[in-house]
Amino acid sequence: MTHEEFLEKFQDVLQAEDPLGMDTVLEDLDEWDSLARMATVAFLDSDFGVQATFEDFTTMKTVADVARKAGIAS
């Protein structure tokens, strides 16, 4: 999956009005609530086979961090 494809998919997961950038800080998004975290964990699992937990969000701060967790080369 390309960076662009990832950004588009992740925008849909977060139902974000504006396009995301790799440097977008998750906490800065209005949409970043507990349901969005839950959706992100499920997204990593269903689309990338990657197991994540809420604890991981202490280190996953940006969209790029989530992409890295998904195994998308930076």
Add this chain to the structure above:
Amino acid sequence: MTAPAGERLYLVTGASSGIGKGIALRLCGLGARVVAIGRDADRLGELAQECGCPERIHPEIRDLAADIELLPQYVKGLKEKYGKFHGMVSCAGISEIRPLQILKYENGKRIFDINYFAPLMLAKGLLDRRHNVGRGTSLVFIASIEAHLADKGMSFYAGSKAALIASVRSISREVAASGVRVNAISPGDILTPMTAAVEGMRNDRSHLYPLGFGTVDDVAALAVFLLSDEAKWITGQNYILDGGHL
């Protein structure tokens, strides 16, 4: 009662017949705009004529059992065409009597596709916060009293409606923080083309209904209430509407 009127936009499935048609007519009569989904173009055309305000009915022909995975994108397209939604009433459905002897997995899949999976994938599209107006958005799913009964031959149908009711509860929790509400109605026997097809229904079952069989208007009245702001503290519920049967 505060009617869900004005320039509000609603999606109604199954709008070409029976309960869905009655709800579309009522919403339109209250001044709302309705994206009316069905497969039968002629009958959707009749709906637009009957309502006396054809400019507020937007007919959309779509087989909701096809490409179910793409239904959220379909809703996105409708939002781009007509605007953000204030809610949805999901009525499209099929009913079949299938005793165990002739139960086939294929029948079950067909019933679940239209009665369960399609409504949920439409809800996914509509509950995307980019596609609705936010606070005040309300979704109503037409389930069935069969989900609560023990009638012979209804295993798949009853299962599909019970599944819908269970999912309504789960979804209601997911969207409550945004002020969005999700409820179900479980009607008993309503006189519509669907039940007219079940031969002898009137004679066999009339004794079950102390208040008589229901009408499309009975369901439309409750659906419109649940869509309105009068129901702003109601979510995750399933209303049995059955003239005293249960």
